[in-house]
Amino acid sequence: MIVFPNAKINIGINITGRRPDGYHNIETIFYPVRIYDALEALPGKELRFNSSGLAIPGRAEDNLCIKAYHLIKNDHKLPAVDIHLHKHIPIGAGLGGGSADAAFFIRLIDQQFELGLTTEQKLNYARQLGADCAFFIESKPVFAFEKGDQFEPIKLDLSKCCLVLVMPPAHVSTSEAYRGVKPAEVKYSLYELINEPLKEWRYFIKNDFEESVFKNHAVIRGVKAALYEAGAIYASMSGSGASVFGIFDKTPDLSPLEKTNQVFYNI
Ligand SMILES: C[C@](O)(CO)[C@H](O)COP(=O)(O)OP(=O)(O)OC[C@H]1O[C@@H](n2ccc(N)nc2=O)[C@H](O)[C@@H]1O
Ligand SMILES: Nc1ncnc2c1ncn2[C@@H]1O[C@H](COP(=O)(O)OP(=O)(O)OP(=O)(O)O)[C@@H](O)[C@H]1O
Numbered sequence: 249m250i251v252f253p254n255a256k257i258n259i260g261i262n263i264t265g266r267r268p269d270g271y272h273n274i275e276t277i278f279y280p281v282r283i284y285d286a287l288e289a290l291p292g293k294e295l296r297f298n299s300s301g302l303a304i305p306g307r308a309e310d311n312l313c314i315k316a317y318h319l320i321k322n323d324h325k326l327p328a329v330d331i332h333l334h335k336h337i338p339i340g341a342g343l344g345g346g347s348a349d350a351a352f353f354i355r356l357i358d359q360q361f362e363l364g365l366t367t368e369q370k371l372n373y374a375r376q377l378g379a380d381c382a383f384f385i386e387s388k389p390v391f392a393f394e395k396g397d398q399f400e401p402i403k404l405d406l407s408k409c410c411l412v413l414v415m416p417p418a419h420v421s422t423s424e425a426y427r428g429v430k431p432a433e434v435k436y437s438l439y440e441l442i443n444e445p446l447k448e449w450r451y452f453i454k455n456d457f458e459e460s461v462f463k464n465h466a467v468i469r470g471v472k473a474a475l476y477e478a479g480a481i482y483a484s485m486s487g488s489g490a491s492v493f494g495i496f497d498k499t500p501d502l503s504p505l506e507k508t509n510q511v512f513y514n515i
Contacts, residue, residue, distance in 0.1 A: 249290075249360045253348035254387060255283040255337045255515075256380070257413070257486040257493045259404075260438045260453040263431045267395070271379065272426055274396050275438045278383045279404065281411060281493075281515040285337050285349055287313070289356055292330030301335040312350035312377055319373050320354065324363050338510065340419040342487025344380040351377075351384030371397075380487075391439045402442060409446075410496040414475065415510040418465045418490040420457075425488035428460030446495065449482040461489045468492060474505055 259277040266272055285301075295317065297308040304311065313331055320326060331353075337345030351374050358365040365373075367385065374381040375397045382397040383390065390399040441452050462469035468490050475483035475494035478501065483494040493515075494500070502511050 249356055250286060250288040251352045251356045252284040252286055253337070253345070253352035253384065255281050255341075255343035255345055255348060256383060256387075257281055257411075257491075258342070258455065259442065259449075259482075259484065261455045261457060261487070262434045262438060263426070263429045263456045264433055265431045271395050272429075272431060273394055275391070275393050275434070276396055277389065277402065277404065277438055277442050278392055279389050279406065280387045281343075281413065283337050283343065283413065283512055283515055285345065286334040287349055287352055287356065288332045289313075289329045289353065289360065291327045293328060295328045295331075297331045297333070299333040299335055301333075302337075302339060304333075304335055304339065312346045312381075313353040315377055316350045316353045316373065317357070319376060320357055320363070324361075326357065326361060329357075338415045338491060340421070341415055341491040342420070342485065342489050343413075343491055344384065344487065347374075347378050347380035348384045348387075350374065351381050351387075355385065391442070400439065402439070404442060406495060409481070410499045410513070411493060411515045412475070412480075412496060412500060412502065413486075413491055413493045413512040413515050414471045414502070414505055415491045415512075416465075416467045416471050417508065418467050420461055420465065420468075420489040422488045425457045425461055429456050446481050450476075453482070453484070455484050455486075457488045458485050461485065465490065471505065471509060474502075475500075478502055 261276045389404040471492045480494035
């Protein structure tokens with residue numbers, strides 16, 4: 249069976265507090281976008297993982313798909329599987345690529361081997377693999393809170409807009425990005441702010457990582473500014489960076505950015 253894990257963007261992130269488990273409480277809007285990996289798993293002689301496309305840092309046995317396999321195998325009888333991942337979602341981008349692979353792997357194993365997992369069971373496996381992972385079990389627009397793995401569905405449809413994503417030549421570590429932010433309670437929740445008209449978002453909806461990440465990576469700040477100059481209605485870094493998305497009412501001309509960045513149109 250083959251599945252196509254998609255990336256996400258975060259529209260706003262408020263980091264509201266530190267948790268006793270070392271993580272942070274956040275609020276964010278997750279929105280699925282059309283940048284995909286391809287992931288195949290077939291019953292095999294032994295558990296194997298290989299990949300093509302973008303090089304994935306780290307050892308194959310630490311890949312989140314392998315971790316997901318072991319997690320499910322603790323509770324269910326599973327045959328060995330031969331996994332192939334074609335990696336296309338930029339890594340270290342704030343697009344949740346690794347988390348998407350893990351969640352789609354859980355979905356694939358459930359279907360292929362008819363485990364009959366409930367959504368709640370799949371969410372529980374995903375939550376053990378990473379904070380972003382649970383979102384990809386359903387991969388629908390949601391307001392997320394606590395660690396970013398509890399959800400409230402929202403009605404948000406940007407399909408009439410042109411979404412553009414720019415990946416600059418920079419890499420941001422998620423844990424380092426969290427260390428750079430001083431958590432603060434918010435007066436108005438993103439759950440309400442997201443209902444404001446799109447043209448107002450730039451004045452109210454912020455990503456708390458931007459301030460400290462922009463200090464260390466001027467190139468990312470520059471990309472956001474360039475998107476507004478090109479006519480974006482709203483632009484923001486996604487997650488802890490380094491990618492930046494822009495929402496436009498028509499396809500912008502970003503050819504100057506294409507010289508030094510990877511640009512994805514109509515995501
Ligand atoms: C920045 C976001 O992408 C926004 O959606 C996520 O919060 C990050 O999610 P993720 O990459 O799946 O995060 P994990 O792999 O679970 O954790 C990586 C590191 O980020 C920090 N972390 C993550 C999530 C969270 N709510 N609080 C944290 O402090 C922790 O230091 C953790 O060691
Ligand atoms: N299937 C995978 N694809 C990509 N990275 C993976 C995968 N499995 C494990 N990893 C590890 O996770 C790290 C980055 O993961 P990912 O691509 O999710 O980060 P990101 O784009 O910064 O997303 P986010 O911060 O939103 O979770 C890589 O450095 C790699 O070592």
